[in-house]
Every structure is written in structure tokens, then in C-alpha cells.
Amino acid sequence: MSERTHMNIVIVGHVDHGKSTVIGRLLADTGSLPEGRLESVREACRKNSKPFEYAFLLDALKDEQAQGITIDTARCFFKSDTRDYIIIDAPGHIEFLKNMISGASRAEAALLVIDAHEGVRENSKRHGHMVSMLGVRQVTVLVNKMDLAGYREADFEAIKAEYTDYLRQIDVEPVSFIPVSAREGDNIADASEHMPWYSGPTVLEQLDRFSSGGQLHEKPFRFPVQDIYKFTQSGDDRRIVAGTVSAGQVLIGEEVLFLPSGKRSVIESIESFNTLPKESATVGEATGFTLSTQIYIRPGELMVRPSDPQPEVGTRFRANIFWVGRVPMSMEKEYKLKLGTARATVKLVGIVSTLDASDLKYSRTKQQLDNRDVGECILETTRPIAFDLASQSETTGRFVIVDNYEIAGGGIVLENLSGGESILERHIRERESHWETGVVLNCDRERANRHRSKFIVITGRPGIGKRALARELESMLFRNRCSTYYLGMAAIEHGLDADLRLHENNVEERLRRIGELARIMTDAGLIFITAVDDADDYDIDALKLLNAPNEILVVNVGRSDFHRTRPDLHLDAVEDIAETIGLVADLLMTKEIIVDYQI
Amino acid sequence: MNHLDRLEAQSVYILREAYREFKSLCMLWSIGKDSTVLLWLARKAFFGHVPIPLVHIDTHYKIPEMIEYRDRIALDWNLNMIYGENRAALDAKQTFPDGNVDRIACCRHLKSEALKRTLSGEWPRYRMNHSLKRYVPDEKNEPYTGVIVGVRADEEGSRSKERYFSPRDSGNSWDVGDQPPEFWNQFKTDFAPGTHVRIHPLLDWTELNIWEYIERENIPIVPLYFNQGEGIRYRSLGCGPCTNPIESESRTIEEIIEELRNGSLANVAERSGRAQDKEDGGGLETLRRDGYM
Numbered sequence: 001m002s003e004r005t006h007m008n009i010v011i012v013g014h015v016d017h018g019k020s021t022v023i024g025r026l027l028a029d030t031g032s033l034p035e036g037r038l039e040s041v042r043e044a045c046r047k048n049s050k051p052f053e054y055a056f057l058l059d060a061l062k063d064e065q066a067q068g069i070t071i072d073t074a075r076c077f078f079k080s081d082t083r084d085y086i087i088i089d090a091p092g093h094i095e096f097l098k099n100m101i102s103g104a105s106r107a108e109a110a111l112l113v114i115d116a117h118e119g120v121r122e123n124s125k126r127h128g129h130m131v132s133m134l135g136v137r138q139v140t141v142l143v144n145k146m147d148l149a150g151y152r153e154a155d156f157e158a159i160k161a162e163y164t165d166y167l168r169q170i171d172v173e174p175v176s177f178i179p180v181s182a183r184e185g186d187n188i189a190d191a192s193e194h195m196p197w198y199s200g201p202t203v204l205e206q207l208d209r210f211s212s213g214g215q216l217h218e219k220p221f222r223f224p225v226q227d228i229y230k231f232t233q234s235g236d237d238r239r240i241v242a243g244t245v246s247a248g249q250v251l252i253g254e255e256v257l258f259l260p261s262g263k264r265s266v267i268e269s270i271e272s273f274n275t276l277p278k279e280s281a282t283v284g285e286a287t288g289f290t291l292s293t294q295i296y297i298r299p300g301e302l303m304v305r306p307s308d309p310q311p312e313v314g315t316r317f318r319a320n321i322f323w324v325g326r327v328p329m330s331m332e333k334e335y336k337l338k339l340g341t342a343r344a345t346v347k348l349v350g351i352v353s354t355l356d357a358s359d360l361k362y363s364r365t366k367q368q369l370d371n372r373d374v375g376e377c378i379l380e381t382t383r384p385i386a387f388d389l390a391s392q393s394e395t396t397g398r399f400v401i402v403d404n405y406e407i408a409g410g411g412i413v414l415e416n417l418s419g420g421e422s423i424l425e426r427h428i429r430e431r432e433s434h435w436e437t438g439v440v441l442n443c444d445r446e447r448a449n450r451h452r453s454k455f456i457v458i459t460g461r462p463g464i465g466k467r468a469l470a471r472e473l474e475s476m477l478f479r480n481r482c483s484t485y486y487l488g489m490a491a492i493e494h495g496l497d498a499d500l501r502l503h504e505n506n507v508e509e510r511l512r513r514i515g516e517l518a519r520i521m522t523d524a525g526l527i528f529i530t531a532v533d534d535a536d537d538y539d540i541d542a543l544k545l546l547n548a549p550n551e552i553l554v555v556n557v558g559r560s561d562f563h564r565t566r567p568d569l570h571l572d573a574v575e576d577i578a579e580t581i582g583l584v585a586d587l588l589m590t591k592e593i594i595v596d597y598q599i
Numbered sequence: 600m601n602h603l604d605r606l607e608a609q610s611v612y613i614l615r616e617a618y619r620e621f622k623s624l625c626m627l628w629s630i631g632k633d634s635t636v637l638l639w640l641a642r643k644a645f646f647g648h649v650p651i652p653l654v655h656i657d658t659h660y661k662i663p664e665m666i667e668y669r670d671r672i673a674l675d676w677n678l679n680m681i682y683g684e685n686r687a688a689l690d691a692k693q694t695f696p697d698g699n700v701d702r703i704a705c706c707r708h709l710k711s712e713a714l715k716r717t718l719s720g721e722w723p724r725y726r727m728n729h730s731l732k733r734y735v736p737d738e739k740n741e742p743y744t745g746v747i748v749g750v751r752a753d754e755e756g757s758r759s760k761e762r763y764f765s766p767r768d769s770g771n772s773w774d775v776g777d778q779p780p781e782f783w784n785q786f787k788t789d790f791a792p793g794t795h796v797r798i799h800p801l802l803d804w805t806e807l808n809i810w811e812y813i814e815r816e817n818i819p820i821v822p823l824y825f826n827q828g829e830g831i832r833y834r835s836l837g838c839g840p841c842t843n844p845i846e847s848e849s850r851t852i853e854e855i856i857e858e859l860r861n862g863s864l865a866n867v868a869e870r871s872g873r874a875q876d877k878e879d880g881g882g883l884e885t886l887r888r889d890g891y892m
């Protein structure tokens with residue numbers, strides 16, 4: 001029994017082309033209906049002198065409920081000899097697009113239903129497009145109601161030719177076309193007697209032939225880090241990097257690389273609860289690792305093997321986006337991007353072309369993505385993320401876009417375009433070109449102050465003593481007649497940043513504001529001091545850029561997230577505050593920021 | 600990976616997403632087999648630990664074995680165990696066993712209302728003190744905005760349209776029609792401040808999967824699920840007065856699995872022993888809108 005596999009499939013099609021009938025048939029002909037269900041629905045039809053419909057099996061939801069039955073218009077369960085299927089019914093109406101997406105995006109294969117009598121309709125095309133857009137690779141087309149077409153091969157072939165042609169335009173190659181009559185049961189679970197000219201599989205046979213999972217374990221190893229756990233309070237010292245392997249495999253003892261931070265370590269152990277010890281972790285497993293060295297990594301990084309083909313790292317990429325937001329996606333706004341386990345702030349910086357999923361209108365001139373548009377776009381994140389091209393590795397090549405708390409779009413990555421000017425660089429260039437100075441120049445102030453201006457950033461973990469150090473430093477510099485100012489975080493949290501909601505992904509905006517403030521304060525000739533928790537390379541890069549053309553000095557206390565940033569001063573801890581201040585002051589003298597000092 | 604491995608991995612992923620994204624999170628534990636599997640999955644997700652408080656709504660009409668079992672497991676597994684209740688309704692005897700209200704109203708008082716007020720922190724919560732080995736009033740009363748629940752899509756129609764992360768509006772009710780899309784494995788985890796979210800890691804499991812998993816993992820469950828020699832057992836657990844055992848000879852997990860696969864239960868709905876479901880056609884949907892699981 002445990003050998004049985006399990007598969008999600010989605011069924012789509014134009015309204016009335018016979019989707020529900022196909023599902024009803026599959027349930028009935030595979031014996032997956034609760035006992036007596038078929039008979040009772042037939043009976044009910046006879047009583048009301050209505051013709052029996054297989055689709056009624058699904059419609060009966062409400063009265064089924066009291067008996068707690070499993071059938072639903074959203075998903076049904078049925079079994080073949082080898083597999084358990086969940087068939088997800090994606091409603092044909094455009095209003096249900098969101099439901100359809102939820103269903104289709106989790107499916108491993110799709111059945112597209114076309115009415116032989118009516119032929120290929122706009123909806124059939126649209127559905128084909130969406131299924132391909134959502135990355136469902138295995139598609140079978142059911143040409144239904146063959147009974148109405150006299151079971152003629154020519155009718156079937158005509159539809160097959162027309163639809164194949166269309167699907168080719170959107171890069172979809174269907175696995176098969178099957179002529180069926182759902183109502184009569186032809187080629188659903190049993191081969192048809194009416195179509196001796198057809199020798200291919202029945203729908204059920206085709207389903208069992210769909211491959212499940214693919215050869216994903218042979219692909220390059222990809223492990224999006226979901227979280228880092230340490231349950232010290234429960235007396236557990238393991239520091240576990242947790243997540244789900246999205247492709248490939250890794251073994252204990254293998255070297256791993258974290259991106260985008262670039263940190264490296266070695267797999268020390270594979271952790272699990274209530275299993276035999278594990279030597280390897282393979283695609284699909286929700287697992288955890290301990291590492292042989294203490295490195296600081298964050299949720300959202302991508303763990304890979306340095307020996308594998310590498311993922312892309314960058315801030316700019318070309319993608320197909322499927323927009324379902326009520327509000328259009330615009331170029332002005334910042335959005336949240338979720339890719340793998342990474343979250344980033346993202347902007348739409350260009351639209352190559354769009355296709356309206358409701359009328360299939362194509363455009364090369366639109367400046368925004370409207371609801372139901374599929375757009376080929378250029379996106380840019382404010383800091384680098386690691387990703388794959390969707391054609392290479394599915395899970396890490398797909399993303400969603402969150403607008404105002406809602407998932408408003410989904411997309412697949414087509415190409416890495418990083419390397420050009422970043423959003424921040426462009427911002428700084430524009431800001432500087434418009435910067436307005438007074439008559440008094442920075443050099444005048446420095447001469448009058450008898451010290452140079454500087455932005456001093458103190459970094460380190462929360463609670464390590466950064467704040468105390470920053471305040472003492474300000475006090476010492478002030479006593480030495482320097483123009484100096486310490487900016488406490490609490491001051492801006494409830495002031496300048498009061499519009500930014502707490503607990504939100506506003507870290508980047510908070511940082512930007514500190515950087516902008518620093519630019520002003522250093523321009524005013526001050527030694528401007530602030531403390532930033534858990535800063536990493538990108539934070540420092542951003543602060544440097546924002547403070548440019550003025551200068552920055554980084555003092556780090558304790559463990560840091562830095563990989564390439566070299567702090568101007570590194571302290572293991574702040575033990576003796578006076579002594580520490582002395583060290584900082586000496587550095588300021590060496591750097592010719594101040595000429596002398598007294599503690 | 601077989602089908603149980605896949606289901607397990609998906610549930611673990613969702614539990615970890617919930618833990619990562621929600622500041623104020625709890626998990627409902629009804630003591631039944633589903634939420635016990637959920638609890639086990641949390642131990643899988645967090646490597647033997649359960650860093651999420653477990654909330655049980657005590658109607659005080661639960662079958663006594665359930666409560667004994669709850670407290671034993673809570674102590675053994677070092678759980679952050681909390682219970683809540685509708686003290687006022689119990690004191691005023693506004694219950695079905697007291698003969699003053701019908702079954703649905705009783706559920707509404709002792710479960711829906713108690714659950715709502717316990718989650719919101721308006722009514723007292725009692726927390727297991729592991730050194731005293733008994734419950735003490737809990738000082739913390741912050742509302743839980745993320746609630747992990749063990750519902751399955753195959754239980755009945757109204758549950759099949761759920762999402763893994765389903766927002767309830769501030770009245771805790773539920774709009775079946777307007778649910779967020781779920782692209783791939785990216786779930787809606789962003790919510791406006793104050794939104795209440797139900798998280799359903801077991802959505803894709805069936806009753807059979809649950810038993811197969813209990814068997815594979817050797818998860819301790821309440822003995823009420825087994826025939827103790829009288830030819831009856833519980834298939835679904837609730838309050839004593841409203842839950843009837845079914846006729847069954849199954850004494851072991853293996854026998855239950857056989858009974859579900861090929862035996863007398865192969866096509867019979869799971870909650871058929873629950874009386875309140877029968878009082879009105881959409882009974883469960885009504886209760887669900889009220890927040891009852």
C-alpha cells in the first residue's frame with residue numbers, strides 16, 4: 001500500500017464543455033463514490049423527471065454535507081489501480097481565476113477539456129496559456145462530446161490540429177489528445193467501442209502514465225533556508241538550519257554555500273525527529289542540518305553545493321508575471337517579493353509586453369499590469385537575492401508578489417539582468433544632481449569646527465552594548481568641543497518612522513531614512529553617530545551609498561553578519577567603556593577626523 | 600518518498616511558515632486523532648520540541664479519558680498546554696446535558712464562544728505548570744492571531760474550500776467566496792494588523808492517511824478509538840453526551856485501517872456518530888462561521 005503514489009491534477013475547460021461530467025465519470029467508473037451515491041442521485045433525477053447527469057454528483061454538495069461526504073466542486077479524490085488522485089476542478093468562469101490558480105499551481109498535470117461540437121474557444125486558449133504560465137508541464141487534451149460529432153476521426157483530428165497549433169505558439173506541447181464522450185463513458189476509464197480508429201490510452205491510463213516528481217533528485221542541490229532554530233530553553237544546543245529541499249540531494253560532510261551572503265560551511269548532521277539517522281537529504285524532504293562551523297545566516301538564504309551549477313544572484317531579472325490584484329501593478333510602487341523562502345522589496349521597472357487573460361489582447365505599450373494580465377516584465381529588488389531560472393529549477397525560479405498584504409501576482413524567472421545601475425544608485429545619482437547647498441560649504445564648516453564630519457555606524461547584535469558606546473562617544477566628543485550628534489533609534493521609531501508600521505518588512509525603508517539623515521547631518525559638519533542592529537554587507541553598502549559623498553566609519557562589536565565588509569574597528573565586546581572609547585578616538589585621530597582628544 | 604512522507608513534508612513546511620511569520624501563534628488540540636497527528640507533526644517540524652502553545656477548549660463534558668490523556672501527554676512532551684472554558688454558561692447551566700438548550704446552542708456556548716474568548720484573551724486561560732504538575736491561571740492574555748487547526752479537506756464539503764492560511768474577518772467569520780490565491784508553495788502570510796488567521800496544515804490528509812501515519816509513527820492516541828471488548832469504539836471524539844461510539848470490532852490501528860479501507864467503514868462518513876451535525880442541514884457550516892472547528 002505504501003508503494004501507491006499520489007498525484008494532484010487539475011481539470012480546466014470552457015463552461016459546459018463537460019468538465020464536471022468527466023470528473024463524475026472518473027469517480028463513478030473507478031468506484032470512488034461512496035456506496036449508494038450513484039443510485040441515489042439517479043433515483044432523485046427519476047423522481048423529479050430530470051435526465052440524470054454525472055455532473056449532479058458534484059452539484060449535490062449541500063445535501064451531501066449532512067453525511068459528511070468527500071465530494072466537493074473544489075477537489076475530489078479518486079483512485080486508480082496504482083495511484084491516489086486529487087482532482088482539482090478549476091471553475092471555467094473568469095471570476096474564479098484565483099481559485100483556478102491555486103488549484104493549477106499545485107498540480108503536476110492538467111486535463112484540458114474541449115467540446116468536439118463547439119471546438120476550440122477563447123477560454124480553451126486562455127486556459128492553455130495559464131496552465132503553461134503556472135508551470136504545469138504535462139498537459140492532456142480531452143476532446144469531449146465525441147458522440148455529438150458522430151465519433152468521427154476527422155472532427156477529432158481537426159480540433160487536435162487547431163489546438164496543437166495554438167499551444168505551440170505558447171510553448172506547450174501536450175502529452176496527448178484523447179477523444180472521449182464523458183456522458184457515454186467512452187475512453188474515460190474504459191476504451192471506447194465507438195472509436196476503433198483510436199488506439200491511444202484512456203483518460204485513466206493517461207493519468208497513470210503521467211510522471212510524478214521527475215528526476216528532481218539528480219538536479220543541482222537547492223535548499224531555501226526557511227528558519228534557524230535553537231531551542232536552548234528546552235535544553236537543546238543544536239543550531240538547526242531548517243527547510244525543505246527543493247531540488248537535488250546533499251550528504252553529511254559535503255561543503256555548502258549560502259547565497260546571497262556567500263558564507264560557506266560543511267554539513268555536520270542531518271536532523272530529524274523519530275526517524276532512523278540520516279546520511280542524506282533529498283528533494284521534497286522537510287529537514288534540518290547542523291553545520292560544522294558557527295556561521296551566521298538568515299532565513300531566506302539559498303543553500304547550495306559549491307560543486308553544483310550555481311544559481312543566479314542579483315537584483316534585476318526578466319520574468320513573466322500573472323497579475324490577479326484588484327489594483328494594477330504599477331512602476332511607482334514597492335512590492336514584497338517572495339521567492340523560495342526569501343523575501344525582498346521589489347519594483348516593476350519595465351514592461352516588455354502584456355497579454356490580457358480575459359480577451360487575449362496583446363500589447364507592447366502598457367505601462368502597468370491590470371488584473372488578469374500576463375506580462376513579461378523587468379523586476380528589480382533593493383538588495384540581491386539568489387534565484388534560478390524557472391527553466392532550470394522550478395521552486396527557486398518562481399515567485400509571488402504581495403501588494404497590500406495580498407498575493408496579487410505570481411511569476412516565473414526568465415533571465416538574470418543584474419549588473420547595471422541599481423535602484424539605489426539611480427536614486428543617489430538623481431538626489432545628488434538636485435542637491436541644494438547653501439553658501440557655507442562643508443570644508444568651511446570643517447575648518448571652523450576643527451574636525452572633519454563623519455558618519456559613525458556602530459553595528460553588532462542587539463544587547464551587546466552598542467547604544468551605551470554610542471552615547472559615551474557622543475559625550476566624549478562633545479567634551480572635546482566637537483560638533484556631534486547621537487541619533488537614538490527610539491527617537492525615529494516614534495517620530496520620523498511613525499508612518500512605518502512595526503513588524504513589517506520596512507527594514508529597508510528605515511535604513512534608507514537613517515542614510516538620508518546621515519547625508520544631511522554630515523553635510524552640516526557633524527560627527528553623526530548611530531547604532532544599527534544586525535547589519536549585514538548590504539546594509540552597510542546601502543548606508544555608504546546614501547551618505548555619499550560624505551564618509552562613513554563602521555565600528556563593529558561582537559559577532560557580525562559581515563562577509564566582505566571590513567569594519568574600520570572591530571571589538572569583541574565592550575568591557576571597559578573608557579578604554580573602548582579610547583580605541584575609537586585613536587582611530588578617529590589616525591583617520592584625521594579629530595586632531596586630539598582627552599577622555 | 601511515499602504518500603505519507605509527502606503529506607508530512609508539506610505539513611511540516613506549513614507549520615514552519617506559520618512559526619516564522621506569526622508573532623502570536625497557538626495550536627488547537629482537541630485531543631482527537633487529527634490534532635494529535637498535528638501535534639506530532641509540530642514535533643517533527645521543530646525537532647522534538649513544540650515551541651507553540653497548545654490550546655484546548657474544555658467543555659467539561661469531554662469523555663474523562665480524554666482529559667487524563669491530555670495532561671499525561673502535556674507533561675511527557677513538555678508542552679506549553681493551555682485550556683479555556685465558558686465558565687459563565689457552565690455555572691448558569693446553559694447546556695444541552697442540563698436540558699436548557701439544544702445541541703447546536705450548547706456547542707455554540709461551550710465551544711465556539713469559549714474558543715473565541717480564550718483566543719482573544721478576554722476570558723481566563725489556564726496553563727500547565729510543569730513543576731506543580733497542575734494548571735494555574737495564565738498571566739499572559741495577549742490575543743492569538745494565528746491559530747493552527749487540524750481540519751482536513753475530505754471531512755466534508757464546507758471544509759474543502761479552505762486554504763492552508765485562511766483569514767477570518769475581525770468577527771472571526773469566514774468568507775468562502777473571496778479567498779486569496781495560493782501560487783505554488785507560496786501562501787498568503789501577510790495580513791493587516793489584527794487579522795485573525797486559521798492555519799490548516801492537514802488540509803490534504805484523509806482519514807485513512809491519519810491512521811496510516813499514526814501506525815507508522817507509533818503515535819500514542821486515546822484508547823477510546825479502539826474496541827475494548829464490547830464491540831464498540833469511537834470514530835470521532837467530542838463531548839460525552841453528543842458523541843456515540845460506532846459498532847466495530849477493531850482493537851488495533853491495523854484493524855482500524857483495514858476497516859476504513861475495505862471493511863464496513865469504507866464509504867461511511869466519519870462524523871456520523873456526532874449528533875449535532877444532524878440538527879440542521881448546514882449545521883457545521885453555521886458553527887464554522889462562528890469559529891467552531
Ligand SMILES: Nc1nc2c(ncn2[C@@H]2O[C@H](COP(=O)(O)OP(=O)(O)O)[C@@H](O)[C@H]2O)c(=O)[nH]1
Nearest residue numbers: 015016017018019020021055144145181182183
Ligand atoms: N452529448 C454529450 N453531452 C455531454 C458530454 N459531456 C458532458 N455533456 C453535457 O454537457 C453539459 C455540460 O456538462 P458539464 O459537465 O456540466 O460541463 P462543465 O461546465 O464543463 O462542468 C451537460 O448537459 C452534460 O450532460 C458528452 O460526452 N456528450
